[in-house]
Amino acid sequence: MPKTFLSIGECMIELSQAGDGHLKKGFAGDSFNTAWYARAFLGNDWRVSYFTALGTDRLSDEMLSFMNGAGIASDHVRRIEGRNPGMYMIHLKDGERSFQYWRDTSAAKLLAEDGDRLRAAIDDAALVYFSGITLAILSPGDRSRLLAEIRRARELGKTVAFDPNLRPRLWENTETMCAAVSDGARVATMIFPSFDDEHSHFGDANPEATAKRYRDLGAELVAVKDGENGIRIMSAGPVTHVPAHPANPVRDTTSAGDSFNGAFLAMHLRGQPCRDAAAFAAKVAARVIEQPGALIGTDHLPQPDAA
Numbered sequence: 001m002p003k004t005f006l007s008i009g010e011c012m013i014e015l016s017q018a019g020d021g022h023l024k025k026g027f028a029g030d031s032f033n034t035a036w037y038a039r040a041f042l043g044n045d046w047r048v049s050y051f052t053a054l055g056t057d058r059l060s061d062e063m064l065s066f067m068n069g070a071g072i073a074s075d076h077v078r079r080i081e082g083r084n085p086g087m088y089m090i091h092l093k094d095g096e097r098s099f100q101y102w103r104d105t106s107a108a109k110l111l112a113e114d115g116d117r118l119r120a121a122i123d124d125a126a127l128v129y130f131s132g133i134t135l136a137i138l139s140p141g142d143r144s145r146l147l148a149e150i151r152r153a154r155e156l157g158k159t160v161a162f163d164p165n166l167r168p169r170l171w172e173n174t175e176t177m178c179a180a181v182s183d184g185a186r187v188a189t190m191i192f193p194s195f196d197d198e199h200s201h202f203g204d205a206n207p208e209a210t211a212k213r214y215r216d217l218g219a220e221l222v223a224v225k226d227g228e229n230g231i232r233i234m235s236a237g238p239v240t241h242v243p244a245h246p247a248n249p250v251r252d253t254t255s256a257g258d259s260f261n262g263a264f265l266a267m268h269l270r271g272q273p274c275r276d277a278a279a280f281a282a283k284v285a286a287r288v289i290e291q292p293g294a295l296i297g298t299d300h301l302p303q304p305d306a307a
């Protein structure tokens, strides 16, 4: 019986630059991207499942077909009559991305409204993944419900992986964002922050400070992503540094961190030591940012044994 990797969050319609001046429609969202890259590198002994809410409209149907076509289970996805998927557009400046969102009334904002459905999905899983964006889109009550269920998962011995993915625009203010993200970190066993965001919003002086702050909140492992400066991993022993992998040229940095997380978790679940898992995940992230959009075809991805 395969174990389940469950990712919780919002998948949106993605509009990215196709290269010929046209916009390309895709489906993406940070927690979905991580599920997608985990699926690419996990074997059949793992099932990857996505938990979200969608509408009953045509684009929601298309998104579900896309998920299922990628081998990602959607059996816990709630369908809400009258709601639609959110949408975002990627803007690029010298390869660096920024996002514009249309998601204020998306179905996914209600993903944690149904506590029984949430608990059933989490009960089925061996690993639960979520992010600061997952927390940002929820009402305070639903956020507390989700965190309580995830805390319970951790107490039951499940692995809980979390990316703070700080997006100030999705929060009413920085204080609320930092408090909620810290609450998220308190229920996680593995945390994948990005140093530039943590420096901007938590004031960390260096990646080691970010790693220590999250370790002090109770995580067993923190892998701090720092772009070209590589990754710092802090667990029980001393901090390990893993260099970044060169990307040539950088075309679109969307999903660099999400793909790192998915590939790292897959390699970790396959039994690789953290340093090797991070080296492989850095290579995956480098390939991802050479292509437009969050999700790139598996033909562009490295093979695990080539890491």
Ligand SMILES: O=C(O)C(=O)C[C@H](O)[C@H](O)CO
Pocket (backbone or CB within 6 Å): 028, 029, 030, 031, 033, 088, 099, 133, 167, 254, 255, 256, 257, 258, 294
């Ligand atoms: O910003 C978001 O909420 C997204 O999920 C869009 C992108 O896919 C994601 O941020 C990339 O990390």
